[in-house]
Amino acid sequence: xxxxxxxxxxFLLLMVLSLIIVxxxxxxxxxxxxxxxxxxxxxELMEVEVTSIATGTTQEINKAPATxxxxxxxxxxxxGAQTLDEVLATVPGIQVSRNFFNYAPYYSVRGVHxxxxxxxxxxLRDGIPITSLYNGGRLLTEGSTPIRxxxxxxxxxxxxxxxxxxxxxxxVINLITKSAAxxxxxxxxxxxxxxxxxxxxxxxxxxxxxIETSFSLQYRDTDGDKSLVQEDxxxxxxxxxxxxxxxxxxxxxxxxxxxxLQLGLSTVRWQWHGGTKIRRNLGNGMGILQSVDPEGRxxxxxxxxxxxxxxxxxxxxxxxxxxxxxxxxxxxxDKLLLVAxxxxxxxxxxxxxxxxxxxxxxxxxxxxxxxxxxxxxxxxGMGYQYGDLYNxxxxxxxxxELPEKAYLLSWSNxxxxxxxxxxxxxxxxxxxxAYNFAPHWELTTGLRYxxxxxxxxxxxxxxxxxxxxxxxxxSKLLYGQAFRAPAFLELYGRNNPVSLGxxxxxxxTIKTIELxxxxxxxxxxxxxxxxxxxxxxxxxxxxxxxxxxxxxxQAFLAQNVATQKGKGFEWQxxxxxxxxxxxxxxxxFQDNKQTSETADEGSIPHPAHSAYFRTDWLFAPHWKxxxxxxxxxxxxxxxxxxxxxxxxxTLTHLxxxxxxxxxxxxxxAGIRNVFDEYATEPSLGVNTQGILPIPYDLPLEGxxxxxxxxxxxx
Numbered sequence: 001x002x003x004x005x006x007x008x009x010x011f012l013l014l015m016v017l018s019l020i021i022v023x024x025x026x027x028x029x030x031x032x033x034x035x036x037x038x039x040x041x042x043x044e045l046m047e048v049e050v051t052s053i054a055t056g057t058t059q060e061i062n063k064a065p066a067t068x069x070x071x072x073x074x075x076x077x078x079x080g081a082q083t084l085d086e087v088l089a090t091v092p093g094i095q096v097s098r099n100f101f102n103y104a105p106y107y108s109v110r111g112v113h114x115x116x117x118x119x120x121x122x123x124l125r126d127g128i129p130i131t132s133l134y135n136g137g138r139l140l141t142e143g144s145t146p147i148r149x150x151x152x153x154x155x156x157x158x159x160x161x162x163x164x165x166x167x168x169x170x171x172v173i174n175l176i177t178k179s180a181a182x183x184x185x186x187x188x189x190x191x192x193x194x195x196x197x198x199x200x201x202x203x204x205x206x207x208x209x210x211i212e213t214s215f216s217l218q219y220r221d222t223d224g225d226k227s228l229v230q231e232d233x234x235x236x237x238x239x240x241x242x243x244x245x246x247x248x249x250x251x252x253x254x255x256x257x258x259x260x261l262q263l264g265l266s267t268v269r270w271q272w273h274g275g276t277k278i279r280r281n282l283g284n285g286m287g288i289l290q291s292v293d294p295e296g297r298x299x300x301x302x303x304x305x306x307x308x309x310x311x312x313x314x315x316x317x318x319x320x321x322x323x324x325x326x327x328x329x330x331x332x333x334d335k336l337l338l339v340a341x342x343x344x345x346x347x348x349x350x351x352x353x354x355x356x357x358x359x360x361x362x363x364x365x366x367x368x369x370x371x372x373x374x375x376x377x378x379x380x381g382m383g384y385q386y387g388d389l390y391n392x393x394x395x396x397x398x399x400x401e402l403p404e405k406a407y408l409l410s411w412s413n414x415x416x417x418x419x420x421x422x423x424x425x426x427x428x429x430x431x432x433x434a435y436n437f438a439p440h441w442e443l444t445t446g447l448r449y450x451x452x453x454x455x456x457x458x459x460x461x462x463x464x465x466x467x468x469x470x471x472x473x474x475s476k477l478l479y480g481q482a483f484r485a486p487a488f489l490e491l492y493g494r495n496n497p498v499s500l501g502x503x504x505x506x507x508x509t510i511k512t513i514e515l516x517x518x519x520x521x522x523x524x525x526x527x528x529x530x531x532x533x534x535x536x537x538x539x540x541x542x543x544x545x546x547x548x549x550x551x552x553x554q555a556f557l558a559q560n561v562a563t564q565k566g567k568g569f570e571w572q573x574x575x576x577x578x579x580x581x582x583x584x585x586x587x588x589f590q591d592n593k594q595t596s597e598t599a600d601e602g603s604i605p606h607p608a609h610s611a612y613f614r615t616d617w618l619f620a621p622h623w624k625x626x627x628x629x630x631x632x633x634x635x636x637x638x639x640x641x642x643x644x645x646x647x648x649x650t651l652t653h654l655x656x657x658x659x660x661x662x663x664x665x666x667x668x669a670g671i672r673n674v675f676d677e678y679a680t681e682p683s684l685g686v687n688t689q690g691i692l693p694i695p696y697d698l699p700l701e702g703x704x705x706x707x708x709x710x711x712x713x714x
Contacts, residue, residue, distance in 0.1 A: 053154035062518035065464030080655030084145035092570040092586040103285035111606035112170035136487030149216035159482030162462035180205035180212035193706035197222035224254025227699035245344035250292030253283030290693035300331035317372030332356025358391035420492035440468035566592030580618035641685035649679035
């Protein structure tokens with residue numbers, strides 16, 4: 001248990017006093033109370049959600065041909081969430097873990113994994129992928145993802161390649177930003193919190209000369225959590241060689257300065273977005289080599305723009321749109337990264353480095369819906385993607401001859417760099433048919449073809465049968481296939497003997513079957529049960545090269561070696577117990593087994609059991625209390641990892657809202673990890689050198705606090 005922080009006591013006292021002074025009549029369902037309930041969005045949290053992520057058309061979530069979750073802006077506000085990680089942690093089947101590399105979030109969905117870079121979850125912004133060619137997932141130096149400008153988050157748990165193509169492997173997450181109508185005026189706010197965290201935001205939405213205009217600015221600055229790590233990679237090296245080079249025990253490095261800007265313009269026919277994401281002073285987490293690095297920092301810059309145009313047609317049977325987008329991202333060290341501390345392995349001055357990449361991606365898509373065939377809704381699409389990783393930064397400490405003094409030498413964009421630059425082109429076409437072949441029955445089928453310039457073709461089908469079994473029960477049977485494209489690091493990595501790239505890699509593949517039920521016996525109660533089974537093949541891991549290349553005593557090459565089978569279920573309930581009380585929660589179970597010719601250090605164990613409980617309680621006029629309890633349990637280590645299972649943990653969060661309606665402002669205060677539970681997420685297992693770098697896992701934050709003020713200009 002961490003040391004007690006006395007600030008918790010006045011906060012809890014405030015909550016207790018608030019309950020004591022509540023009038024006994026606050027539970028009456030008079031007109032004033034009903035207005036309060038609507039203002040604080042409790043009824044909205046209970047409504048049947050609609051989604052478009054499953055088919056591209058709007059439909060009720062319980063009838064969508066996929067296992068979907070929708071989280072609205074009202075839901076996000078009720079949670080008191082600051083980042084996307086906090087929101088996704090509430091979704092059944094998703095475990096938010098951590099990567100040692102700058103403590104970037106790792107979204108493990110149903111236990112599907114093979115890489116520490118999290119490439120199996122496709123992240124979209126307004127329907128457009130925001131992945132990196134370098135690692136296949138999101139840019140690791142993006143830092144936290146702010147959520148003030150999000151109107152909703154739509155999630156598919158399961159394969160999505162039949163619609164979305166590469167990397168829609170275990171999940172698809174679409175971040176839908178607020179339109180002018182969603183903002184409807186001007187909103188400004190600020191938040192302060194633990195670790196010297198300061199956040200401010202400004203949103204504006206209006207209509208000007210027939211053009212709807214939306215603008216968002218979000219800024220965040222934090223020193224970050226400084227949890228202590230007892231041992232690191234160089235602690236193990238010191239044990240082997242009798243040296244004292246490691247900086248452990250030492251703190252994780254999680255500082256961050258972030259600026260997000262976006263502008264949106266739209267009319268009936270076209271929509272345009274443009275924005276930038278700037279990151280500075282981004283802490284190095286547990287270092288570039290799983291070792292304490294108090295000084296190293298990253299920076300990254302992203303620029304993106306997209307334009308969608310609805311093409312006029314001469315018949316109501318067709319809806320046609322065309323879209324183009326451009327995304328540039330680059331990252332490198334803000335301050336030199338520590339590869340080896342002074343004295344390690346005989347390097348008197350240690351080893352430092354500046355690494356990074358720059359890339360651009362452009363996409364052009366044509367989409368059409370055809371409604372002229374009775375009982376069918378057909379969707380057609382085709383598109384082209386161009387990606388160019390054009391710059392590789394690689395500056396390292398160079399020792400002409402030990403023990404001579406070292407100096408920095410640049411290998412950037414040379415044959416000696418850690419990565420080869422490259423170009424990827426992709427052409428795709430897909431078709432989807434939603435067929436209402438009988439009352440209360442709908443069959444959705446789809447097929448997508450992709451051609452990649454660097455690894456060839458792939459074909460991914462889907463089929464979904466949705467049956468409105470009774471007026472209160474919906475049943476679903478789903479099947480889908482998906483693929484993950486090899487990342488450039490896996491294809492073109494070089495000059496690093498522990499992770500050499502392989503241009504002969506095939507894409508990873510997965511086949512998933514699901515059975516789902518949605519039951520709403522009354523308007524105030526709904527429950528969902530989803531069962532799944534998947535088989536994951538061609539997983540990419542690193543095998544020893546025999547004999548090793550010249551100049552290397554040993555080397556490891558990326559190869560398609562891993563397979564994984566998984567099964568489980570997710571059960572969730574939402575119940576409006578009283579007019580002023582909403583209860584919700586879920587339980588998830590999964591069991592998977594991974595096999596490969598080598599233990600894959602990139603695998604991160606997913607909990608076999610997880611549970612979540614939440615209350616939203618309007619305990620007095622203008623006051624709302626949100627309670628969350630998250631339990632994570634039973635995580636066995638991967639094969640070859642000698643450590644005991646990852647320790648279970650339970651986290652409790654409290655958020656208190658005060659909204660003096662109809663006044664245009666709101667105050668929110670919260671405590672995260674109320675009971676100061678010591679919790680860890682698993683570090684990577686035994687590496688290709690036979691070393692367990694961080695034996696005691698990656699610590700999470702202890703008890704933290706925040707206070708927030710939000711104002712709407714009228």
